[in-house]
Every structure is written in structure tokens, then in C-alpha cells.
Amino acid sequence: MAPSDRHERESEATQIADAVIGWFEREARELPWRGDAGAIDPWAVLVSEFMLQQTQASRVIPQFEAWMTRWPTPSSLAAEAPGEAVRAWGRLGYPRRALWLHRAAVQLATEHGDEVPRDVDTLLALTGIGPYTARAVASFAYAERHPVVDTNTRRVIARLVHGAAAAGAPKASDLDDMAALLPLDPVRARLFNAAAMELGAIVCTARAPLCSACPVAAWCEWRGSGYPENAPTVRRQATFQGSDRQVRGRIMALLRNASEPVASEAALAAAAEGGVRDELQPRRAYDSVVSDGLLIEVDGHVRLP
Numbered sequence: 001m002a003p004s005d006r007h008e009r010e011s012e013a014t015q016i017a018d019a020v021i022g023w024f025e026r027e028a029r030e031l032p033w034r035g036d037a038g039a040i041d042p043w044a045v046l047v048s049e050f051m052l053q054q055t056q057a058s059r060v061i062p063q064f065e066a067w068m069t070r071w072p073t074p075s076s077l078a079a080e081a082p083g084e085a086v087r088a089w090g091r092l093g094y095p096r097r098a099l100w101l102h103r104a105a106v107q108l109a110t111e112h113g114d115e116v117p118r119d120v121d122t123l124l125a126l127t128g129i130g131p132y133t134a135r136a137v138a139s140f141a142y143a144e145r146h147p148v149v150d151t152n153t154r155r156v157i158a159r160l161v162h163g164a165a166a167a168g169a170p171k172a173s174d175l176d177d178m179a180a181l182l183p184l185d186p187v188r189a190r191l192f193n194a195a196a197m198e199l200g201a202i203v204c205t206a207r208a209p210l211c212s213a214c215p216v217a218a219w220c221e222w223r224g225s226g227y228p229e230n231a232p233t234v235r236r237q238a239t240f241q242g243s244d245r246q247v248r249g250r251i252m253a254l255l256r257n258a259s260e261p262v263a264s265e266a267a268l269a270a271a272a273e274g275g276v277r278d279e280l281q282p283r284r285a286y287d288s289v290v291s292d293g294l295l296i297e298v299d300g301h302v303r304l305p
């Protein structure tokens, strides 16, 4: 690439980042885990990232607030039985995240002086933390400069940079694309990571992008080329209705609300309530929550761990 081309591209990336950050500072939703710069609680960031992995922010907010009131530090959570974390997870879904968060809290309390680490490799060694979450915590909690790319960010980049309607399946180059736009200053990089996600969540939405309110409309390749329907094919998410996940959820709801162990037969009956896809489904769901460690079987009964 000629030096003048590189200069032009860097200058455009700076303008895009400035526009997105400026918009974010004016328009971002107030979310309880964001805090003010200088008063960000890394534990709150880590808890929020676990909860947000598969769940929308609006559903996470009440659960997050109750969680942080009850367990304001890793050691306060670590001092309780893992089943309490599963119970408090409520209806957020994918309750293994609660078990993993509890295990991570134990690691933080016993091996890290009750502090959330700031470097990605140490974060990756904690239970339940993959590359996305490690980078998100390092960036949002500590302003370590890393590209953080979620589904919303990938959609913004697909449209803005590549002129594609949707991002398709995650790929290694997603991080390179984000890194090419990321400001050099780590604090602005943190803001840009959050701002790009927010833009995808509330303006550049999957179904109805609000281009008239978009701070990067002038640079958007997809808009500029007339919104071609050129989305890569993505496998559709399996429906929840009738799924094993739904049946597992019925068993977990019964146990969350029980103060005593529940007879296995009663748990299987609860699994079948409301209909099943096949006659083996209740047993399959029951066995899977037990093998995931979400329930413990003792003498024909089950209980939270």
C-alpha cells in the first residue's frame, strides 16, 4: 500500500472512531455495569459479561443489580454454595454460566486476592472466560487496548466497511477489521469498543437500521451502494419452543423455587408439563442438567449443587 493510501485510510479510521465515540457520549443507554470513567468496578464488568453472553441487556439489568447487591465482591459469591448462584441466575437462560461464574469467583478469591486480573492470558485461565470475554473485561474494566467484537459490532463493520447486509459466521478477520478502526489511545479504544457495540444494538440493528440517525452514515459502504441484499448465509438459530433447552428450563425452574431436594420423579414430571417433542425428552433433559453439574442426585432426589 502506498504511504498516501495508508495515510488516507488511517485518517478515515480516525474520523469514523471520533464520530462513533461522539455519538456514544451523547446517546448511549445508561447501563449499570458501565459506571463512570475512573469508577469502573472490574468485578461488575466481569459479572455483566457473563450475563450478557447470550442475553439481551434489558433482561440482564434487574438480575445484574440484584446480583451485585448480594455479592459485591468475588469472595462474597465464593463463600456461598454454587447452587445459590444457579438460583439467583433466575430465568436468564444457559444456567451453566452461573456455575462457571461461581467457579471463577472462587479462583479470584483464592488465587488473585479477590481482584479481577487485567491481562488477557490470566483472564483466559479463569473458568467460563473465552477470548471474547477476556478482551472485553481487559478493555472495559482496565482500558487495556484490545479489539472487542460482538455480534452487534460485526454487523456494523460488515455494513460500514464491507458493504454487506450482514456479517455471516464469526471469522478471524473480524478482529483485524476492528483493530484497523481502533484508536491508538487505550481509553478511546475502550470507548470505541463500547460505542461500536452500542451502535449495532440501537441504531444499526439487524432488521431496521436507523441510517438517518447514524453517525457513520457518510462512510457506510452498504448504504452507499444502495443496500444490496448480499448477506452471507447464516445458520438459523434453533427455535426454543419444544427444544431440550425449554424442557431443561422447566426442571431448573422447579429446583430454583424449592427449598428442599425434589424427588427425581417429580422433576421428570415437571419436565413433561406443557408438552414434549418425544417421550425420551424429559429423561434426556434431566440427565443433561445432572451431567452439567446444575443438579446433584442423591437417593432418588435432586437438589441444586
Ligand code: SF4
Binding pocket: 156, 159, 160, 203, 204, 205, 209, 210, 211, 214, 215, 216, 217, 218, 220, 221, 222, 223
Ligand atoms: Fe448501519 Fe445505516 Fe449506519 Fe450503515 S448507515 S452503519 S447501515 S445504521
